[in-house]
Amino acid sequence: MHIGNLRTALYCYLYARRHKGIFILRIEDTDQERFVPGATEIIYQTLQECGMTHEEGPDTGGKYGPYVQSQRKDIYLRYAKRLVQLGGAYYCFCSKERLETLAEEQSGANGEKTYKKYDKHCLHLPKEEIKRRLAAGEPYVIRQNIPLSGTSSYTDLVFGEISVDFSDIEDNILIKSDGLPTYNFANVVDDHLMKISHVFRGSEYLSSTPKYNLIYDTFKWERPQYIHLPLIMRDAQHKLSKRHGDANFDDFIKKGYLPEAIVNYIALLGWSPGDNREKLSFAELIAAFDIAGISKSGSIFDEPKLRWLNAQYLKELSPEEFNRRAIPFYEQSKVKNKYDYAKLSALLQSRAEILSDIPDAVDFLEEFGDFDNALYLNQKQKVDAAVAKAALTALIPAVEAISDWSLTTIHDSVSAFAETSGFKKGQLLWSARIAVTGRASTPGGAFEMFDLLGKPETLRRLKYSLERL
Numbered sequence: 001m002h003i004g005n006l007r008t009a010l011y012c013y014l015y016a017r018r019h020k021g022i023f024i025l026r027i028e029d030t031d032q033e034r035f036v037p038g039a040t041e042i043i044y045q046t047l048q049e050c051g052m053t054h055e056e057g058p059d060t061g062g063k064y065g066p067y068v069q070s071q072r073k074d075i076y077l078r079y080a081k082r083l084v085q086l087g088g089a090y091y092c093f094c095s096k097e098r099l100e101t102l103a104e105e106q107s108g109a110n111g112e113k114t115y116k117k118y119d120k121h122c123l124h125l126p127k128e129e130i131k132r133r134l135a136a137g138e139p140y141v142i143r144q145n146i147p148l149s150g151t152s153s154y155t156d157l158v159f160g161e162i163s164v165d166f167s168d169i170e171d172n173i174l175i176k177s178d179g180l181p182t183y184n185f186a187n188v189v190d191d192h193l194m195k196i197s198h199v200f201r202g203s204e205y206l207s208s209t210p211k212y213n214l215i216y217d218t219f220k221w222e223r224p225q226y227i228h229l230p231l232i233m234r235d236a237q238h239k240l241s242k243r244h245g246d247a248n249f250d251d252f253i254k255k256g257y258l259p260e261a262i263v264n265y266i267a268l269l270g271w272s273p274g275d276n277r278e279k280l281s282f283a284e285l286i287a288a289f290d291i292a293g294i295s296k297s298g299s300i301f302d303e304p305k306l307r308w309l310n311a312q313y314l315k316e317l318s319p320e321e322f323n324r325r326a327i328p329f330y331e332q333s334k335v336k337n338k339y340d341y342a343k344l345s346a347l348l349q350s351r352a353e354i355l356s357d358i359p360d361a362v363d364f365l366e367e368f369g370d371f372d373n374a375l376y377l378n379q380k381q382k383v384d385a386a387v388a389k390a391a392l393t394a395l396i397p398a399v400e401a402i403s404d405w406s407l408t409t410i411h412d413s414v415s416a417f418a419e420t421s422g423f424k425k426g427q428l429l430w431s432a433r434i435a436v437t438g439r440a441s442t443p444g445g446a447f448e449m450f451d452l453l454g455k456p457e458t459l460r461r462l463k464y465s466l467e468r469l
Helices: 003-018 039-049 073-085 096-105 127-135 183-193 209-219 249-254 259-267 282-288 303-316 319-330 341-348 355-365 385-400 407-421 425-437 446-453 455-468
Strands: 089-092 141-144 151-156 160-165 173-175 198-202 225-229
Touching: 003 198, 003 225, 003 249, 003 259, 003 282, 039 249, 073 089, 073 141, 073 173, 073 183, 073 209, 089 127, 141 209, 151 209, 151 225, 160 209, 173 183, 183 209, 249 259, 259 282, 259 303, 319 341, 319 355, 341 355, 341 446, 385 407, 385 425, 385 455, 407 425, 407 446, 425 446, 425 455, 446 455
Parallel strands: 198 225
Antiparallel strands: 089 141, 141 173, 151 160
């Protein structure tokens, strides 16, 4: 599910919950050419992972079903024929070849094909001819009859008064040649029959909403309230797009973001709670959500900000829950089944921003080998290669003498040794940590690294590094 679609669903959900309304899941699958097997299951799974439950839908039922548009084909055709009778639509028998010729006739100044605006060729066909051609089984579509002149206006709850000239709108297709409706028609019919009060959708539909309103008005149906949402941008010039990757909910889950952090972040993409809060629970989002807080301008998707927010959520997990969520990422690392995951999690929980940071943070445990002795240099602790060599020479016998290998004993034994060794404790620990990890940065200090590696491996690495010095 694209992040933009998820945000639209989230705003619908928050608004419904805030106003004690009903959140409905409807599967809009009438464009069979773009149908992707498994997509419906992804919608169910994503909403579930994000904590958005629906009262009515294909899987829960409800009094306005079916909730899958491809199963409502007869309903749409019935209303389309009624719209024809009311003068709001008409049968069109134009062939693909004629439509292509029409595009040629509307070529631009440099010969390029321009937008195929239909010329109402079939609008005034005699009723007898229409009956004859329908009876003969000729392929047809049903087109909306847009007035040639005039203006349509409506009030959007975010963007205010919107006016569009009918001359800028095409007689778009309502029922396709396969008998299925287009989005333009199916949603109007379903929104009316399902008693939808508020429609949230992207701002790219601002200029096409008048053609939906024409259908409402022709049927003498009440129009819903419209809330058009600002675009989510990749940068100042480009929309966040699937083509550029990292635009889907599942992309971020695989990267180790928590669903609750994603929900929190996308809620703030185009909406503000009216204060400086950046971390809000679901309950807080519901309590604060107000259409007045929705912005008209697009919002840039700032992944570093999402990383920061995700880190806050990771820190608040219980140690057990953090470890549970981290396990799949340990399984992807080089330490799989070789170390105590709970011990690793205790070190990483306060440091990780996203769970996919974990493999890089722990792989050093299995990548130990040649490293630059310059890593020992530490001006603050007054350590260089010579000091490190002397410190390790003194420390190894003290480590060999530790019998009860536990974090507490390691800490107490090495600390006690430091007091009489002639070295500062910081010099010993810095030298020891570099010696057993070969890394400038590690998720824990020397004590924690000793505990993770175990006594035999700790001593092997200390002696190996001393030899290299």
